[in-house]
Amino acid sequence: MISEQAEAQLLEEERRLIERAQAGDRDAIRPLFERFAEPLYSGVILPRLGDAATAEDVLKDTFLTAIEKIGQFRWQGRTVYVWLRQIATNKVIDVHRRTARAGRLAHALAEELETTTVPTTSADVALISAEESRINRGRIATAMEALSPRYREAIRLRLIEEQPREACAAAMKVSLGNFDVLLFRAVRAFRKSFGDPMGAEGEDSA
Template identity: 30%
Template sequence: MQVDDEELVRATLAGELSAFDELMQRYERLVYSLVVSFADGHDGALDLTQEIFFKAYRKLAAFDGRGTVKAWLARIAIHEGINQAKSATRRQARHDAWHVVRPTHTLAPQDDEILSGERKRQVATALERLAPRHRLAIELRYLQEMGIPEVASVLECSEGVARNILFRGLRKLRRQVAQAS
């Protein structure tokens, strides 16, 4: 029987690093997916994923068990992703301001390399173009299969607001897909 996340947290806090390894295995793809669009390419996203788990480990004692571990990790990931994006924006602005040529932003591996079906590619590409809050809500709800309460917990808003963000995000996604096609 699979050990639940909270038990793994307790074991980690008791000094069992293998328990934290198990937690990372469970949620590394979630964390990576949430930060990939904030990071500078695939390698940057993987580095950021490592950074997030390291910070999560250091903050583990502060996990109060009120929400799920999954939502807690997702929240840390999003905050770190946003910080990373802000930092990258500052760096880009600095270079732009002084006319220094910088390599263009490297996107994560294009979905058309790995997704089957033109429609999936269109939708996934359009998803990347949405504003972060809309994109994250959709990513969490449909790709990571979180329930509305968990999405709300990650986005740190009420369930009603989460639904609203999700609904508006879907409408914008629909418009993006329509424009692309």
């Protein structure tokens, strides 16, 4: 964690860069994009999309929108990351809305946006990343609480701890094929728990 003085310097630097960008020097915003690209990508966009390629596109779109709307931004004495995060989250919701079946997931994300606060107003990128990671894990953990223990275990072993299928099957004392089915059902149940009840019902009836 950086000192208050360093934090103040970072904020002052952001303010100057924003002013230059608002005056027409679009290149002035480059350092800010480069600084916050990582927490936006790995902390905000990718955990809400899952697909790396789409996440990269959304990150680029976030930058484009920020460039377009930089003139409307008002400096409030805190990091511009807050604003960029807002744009990125909106873009993520847009992506989810493009998929009809994911409409409820988009709705869940939109509701989450309204109810959660920005993790931090610090300009410290490391702190930002840590806070975003904490939020993301909290979201997942909340959804997983609704699952059965076996489902939670399957997800924990395979997706969180990244253990190979064979090791997961052995740990749960099932065959490889049966573990695949267990994980399949676990992910489906997770999705239902996270905010897509119609999606899960549709899959169940298939």
